Amino acid sequence: MSWVRVCGADEIDEEDVIRFDHGGRTFAVYRSPENEYYATDGLCTHEKVHLADGLVMDDIIECPKHNGRFNYKTGEAKGAPVCINLRTYPVKVEADTVYIDID
Template identity: 65%
Template sequence: MAEWVEVCDDDEIDVEDVIRFDEGDRSFAVYRDDKGNYYATEGFCTHGKFHLSDGLVMGKQIECPKHNGRFDITNGAAVRVPACVDLQTYPVKVEAGTVFIQI
């Protein structure tokens, strides 16, 4: 059953930035877009298995630092090769200044 897990304070993720969040044996990337909205995806690029927390957020896209593939952080869609397999996404909520993801 899915549960909400605390990630960080909302001010720990800058606008157009990403952080790594590990829970058990799973790893996630949690983003804040250019409008201040929060999103979460699986943490590793589906192409090169490099962690996306080292990537660059541009608006609503994350660029993988390894081969420059890009994904839409709102829905996980692979939008630039060599990435061609979509990322899994996770619901995000912010309550009382704390960011949570549902996993």
């Protein structure tokens, strides 16, 4: 386990996403409409585009360039142009702070 602090819990809006860079890697960290937190790889698997620039609707993140859609809770790619799933990471919230396990 390798927990890394991302941000304060209220620094991500409900049903939104932020970009988080750490150790040369980039992640996307989400807050769902149900107020739960999730994390995935930060770049779309189709082209190297930051998913955090895209729109979160319910449990879907949409790539800002090609509208590739992923379920950010499971990482599942929802069909062309994206066919490769996103890797997801465990997230925890402690003392109003969001952490992800980047191992």
